[in-house]
Amino acid sequence: MTTAVVVFPGSNCEHDVVYALESVGGSAELVWHRETDLSAFDSVVLPGGFAHGDYLRTGAIARFSPVMDEVARLAADGHPVLGICNGFQILCEAGLLPGVLLQNRDLTFICRPVHLRVESTASILTRSATVGEVLEIPLNSYEGNYTADDETLAASADQIMLRYCASDGTVADAHNPNGSSDHIAAIANRAGNVAGIMPHPERAIEDLLGSSDGRILLESFVASVGAVHA
């Protein structure tokens, strides 16, 4: 089976995602956001970019794109659904993940490698990784500031998959690039089959790119395809 990589007007990481998934043994195809039938696919990635110009709020309009009913169906059926950067924002707006992504704390567009500590392996994003492992992956966003109220954070504490950290794995405000609540860089739903990540694993898959640490996350995703997480 094949992973659908959804292309919204304004997506710009879709080809990188297809290339990266194929480089870790997956199979992926681009799907236009107006598609209303994903029955040929058993998993979905919503890639980065600026879907619908980010108008109103990031992801606010994309969540009503026709394809999203099928994304919600795949999510409900336990299939792997991954949102990267703008895709993460869309999954939050769609209510498939808790919280929301706001402008970075310092109102700067951040484009640089960051360190991430693996906090849990109970998701399609991290199942092949090791808790405590530190990954170096590029962050590339203006609205990357993960925010949720205290009640939501308490309820989803064990759904945090990756936190921003120092190169030695220390989690502290000084190593939080964008002000994210609880230093969250990636979070999953309760079942672990829907995940959102703000940095770009597909941009860290070969040494030539400066890091291949993103591979373990995409390998996790590919290993999850076909296995239904009810």
Place this chain on the structure above:
Amino acid sequence: MTEPTKVTVVVRRRPSIADPQGATVTRALRDLGYTVDGVRIDKIITLTVDGAGDVTQQVTEMCERLLANPVMEDYEIRIGS
């Protein structure tokens, strides 16, 4: 024909949610010598809707579904202004 109705929707970030734009403008105003306790940047959306039916109910639904994100924002609807 029903007269179209003008509606103004004000979308505000919840007080508990940080507003980095407001914080930056606060600092800038203080740099200019003003005494400012706090600034919040809100959004004003002006709509013209078909006046038939319950306009408040329609616009409330628009706010809940699209115009505001209830996770982080509150909204206020002003009809006819």
